[in-house]
Amino acid sequence: MKTLIQQVEKRRDELIGLLSDLIAFRTPAPPARNTDEIQSYIADKLQTIGFDVDQWDVYPGDPNVVGTRTGSHSEDFQSLILNGHIDVASVEENEGWETPPFEAVIRDRTLFGRGSADMKGGIAACLFALQLLHENDVDLRGDVLLQSVIGEEVGEAGTKQCCERDYGADFAIVADTSDCELHGQGGVITGWVTVKSPATHHDGTRQRMVHAGGGLRAASAIEKMNKLITALQELERDWAINKSYPGFTPGTNTINPAVIEGGRHAAFVADECRLWITVHFYPDESADSVAKEIEDHLLATANADLWMKDHPPTFQWGGGSMIEERGEVFPSFSIDEDHAAVNDLMEAHEQTFSEPAKISMSPSVNDGGWLAEAGIPTVCYGPGKLEHAHAVNEHIDIDQLLDYTKTLLRFIVKWCNQPKERS
Template sequence: MKIDWTVRVNEWVEKNREFMISLLQEMIRFKSINPNFMENPSKSESAQLQHFIEEQLVSWGLTVDKWDVYDNQPNIVATIEGKKEKESFILNGHVDVVPVGSISEWNFDPWVGEIHDEKLYGRGSCDMKAGVVSNMMVAKFMLDMGIELSADLQLHIVIDEESGGAGTRSVLERGYLGDGVIVTEPTNEKINPVEGGLQWARVVVKGSSAHTGWRYSHIYPGYERTGVNVIEKSMKIMQAVLELEKDWGLNKSHPLLPPGITTINPGVILAGSGEKDGRPETVTNPAIVPDYCVMEFDIKYLPTEISKNIQKEFEAAVHSISATDRWLQQHPPQVEWGVRGVDFPPVNTPVDHPLVSTLAKNQLRLGVNPSYEGFVAVCDAAFYAGRGIPAIIYGPNGANLHGPDEYVEVESVYEVTKTLILTALEWNGILQDDNVTCRQETE
C-alpha cells in the first residue's frame, strides 16, 4: 500500500501545532544570552535551556550526548539510530542569542514569546530557536511514526554560534560527522546553498613616540625628525585597504549573492603610545605623538574563493602602500590572521547537489516553488563545509534579528517543519518516487 507521506506529514503537523509553538515559547523564556556579550557570564541561561531540551528529547526516545564546550555552556547531540546504510543526516541549530539591547525599544517582552497577528515575538524567536524547534520536531515525527531510518538522524543543538562557532566546532571535533547538514537559520524559506567565507585580520603599525610640542619638526623639512605619528601612517594603509574593497566589489561576483558582498569592514582602530598585551598602553593623551596602532578588519569573500588567496591579496595591498613610504619600508606593518579565532570557511554546495534538490522537491510537494539565494552573513554551516560535509541553510520567515521586536512567522515554522520532515524521509529512501521535479529559480 502506497503511503501519501505529504498528507501524513500535514496531518501530523496540524495535530502538533499547539505543542510546537508552546515549546518555542518555553525556549524563548530562557535568557540564553551568549556569555561573551555579558558583564556577568554566569547569568546566561544556556545551560538551563539545554537541560530543558535534553529532558524533552530523552522523553521522546532519543539518545543524548551533552558536554560543556566551556564553563556552563553545554552542547547537545541527539541521535535516532538508523541502519547505518549511509552516513548521518544532520540538522543543526544554536540556542545562544544576542542581548536585547534597550528594553524600552521593544513593544513586546523579549522573554515571553507573545503572538500578535500570527507573529511570535521574542529574542531568539527567529535567530534561531524556531529552527531548533523544527529540527526537534523532525525527530519527534520519526519516533511517533515508528519509522526505521537508513541513516542516523543527528540533531546538533549548540552554543556559541553568535560569537565564533565554538559549539559546532566542538561537535565536529567530537566526531559527529555525516553526509549532509541543514542549518535552520532564518532564510525566509529560501534555500541557501552558498555562503561566503569570513576572515578577521589585524594590522599592527608602529611609529615613534614624541612630545607634540615638537610636532613641527616631525612634519616640516629642516629639522631632525624625532617623532612619527602612527595614526597618519595607518591612514595610508586604511585607504589602500578600502580601495581594495572597491576593486573587489566591482570585479568579483556570485549569482546567488548581492553585488559588492566582498566587503572589508574596518571594525576596530586603537592608537596611542606604548604597547601592552597587543594594545596601545596610553590612549587618552593627545599631547603624545602615538607610536602604536592596531586595526582589525572583517573580510568577506566569495564561496568560490580560497582563504589563502584572499590573505595574499589583502597583504599585497598593505605592503604595496607601505613600499611608497620610507618609514613603513623600514618598519613594515604586521598582518595577523584568525583574530580571536574567527575563520569561517565558505559554503559552496552546488544547486544540483542531492541535498539541495531533495529539499527543493519537498517544497514543491507542499505547494512552494523553491528559490535560491546565498546567505549574506556567516553561520555554523561554514564549519561543516570546512570538513567537506555538504551544507545548506534553510529556515523560517521572520524579521528584526538582533534588534527590537524580533519575530518569527508562526505559519512559517509549520511549513519549514513539514519540509524538513519530508526531506529527512526522502534522504532515507522512504518516500516513493512520485516524479516530482523542481524548477531552479534564483533571486
C-alpha cells in the first residue's frame, strides 16, 4: 500500500493528463448525443488494464461503458461498483470563462475546465487508481466494476440501464461531487400539471364569463392554474412544517413551479395551461407517494372551484429524459452507517486526509439512487465542491484529487479482499 500511495504522488502528472484528456472531450448535456469518443477512450483504457468491457447505446451517440475486473475468488469476496457520469453541464457562449472550458488549465494547484468537479475528476481518479492496481499486480479477490454512464445531467439515467442489465455488487461508490464527504440524498421527480378547457373561446366572449348576466360558465386555463400554484405553495409550506429528515435543513422538500406554458393567441381565452414542477422529497418517501400527495391536494382544490370541479387538472409524472420526454426521476437514498464498507471507506479517508470523514445529505441529486433502488448499498463520495459544479470557471483542487485517489486505493484493496458475509 505504501508503494501505491507513493506512486499517486510521483505520477501525479499522469492523473492530471488523464483528467485533461477527459475534459477535452466536449460532452455537454444538453445537447447530449456526443459521448461516443470519450466512451471509446475510457473503454480502451479499461481494456488496457485487464478489464472486460461492455459498451452499448443508451441513445444514438450516447453509449454506456461497464468494465469488469473479475476477482480471483469472486464467489467468496466482496465486490465493488465505481460509478460516474461523463456528460457535463452545458456551456453557453459569452458566459465569462477566464480559461477555455474544454481545455484543462492549471493555476496554483487548481485545475480549471468544464467537468473538472462534476465529475470527470472523479472518473479520472477511479481510472487511475484501477490502473495502479493493475500495474502493481495487486491481487483483488472480489470483483471491481467501473460504470461510465451517460445522461445524468439530463435525467437519462444511464446508471438505471446498468442495473437493468444486471450489473450489481456488494457496495457502490458514486464518484460524484461531494467534497470528499459521504453523501446520501433526497429524491427528485418532475411533473406536468395541465388545466384544459373542453371549448375554445374568442376573447370577445370573456365579458360573458366574468361579468354579471353573461350566462357563460367558462374560464381561462391560465387563471385557474393560478389557483393551483397557490395551492402548491400552501402544500410546500405544510411539508416544511410537518416533515423532516436527519441531515436536511428544514424545508428542503420543495415544490418548484419551474415552467409555465399556456394560451394560443392574444385573440383567444387560454384554453390550456401546463405547469412543469420539480419536487424534492426525503429518503423516507417515494416519488409515487409525493406525487399522490400533490394530486390529492390539487384535486381537492379543483373540487372547490365552480369550474374546475367539472374540468379537473390532469397529471403526468417523471420520465426518462429531460431532452426526449421533458421529465426525470432521481430516487433518494440514505447511508447505512453500520455497513462494513462504509466503515472501511471512512477509515481509508481518515488515513489519507488525517481527519474523520463526514457523513451528510447532499442538497443535490445524482445516479446513486438507482443503484440503491436496485438493492446495492451506495454512497456518493467524490472530489470537488458542489459550488464549483456547473459554474463558470469550474475547477477542482489538485491536492484533493490526489488524496481522493489514495483513499480509493486503500478502500478498494481492503474491501475487495474482505470475505462476503454469509447469512
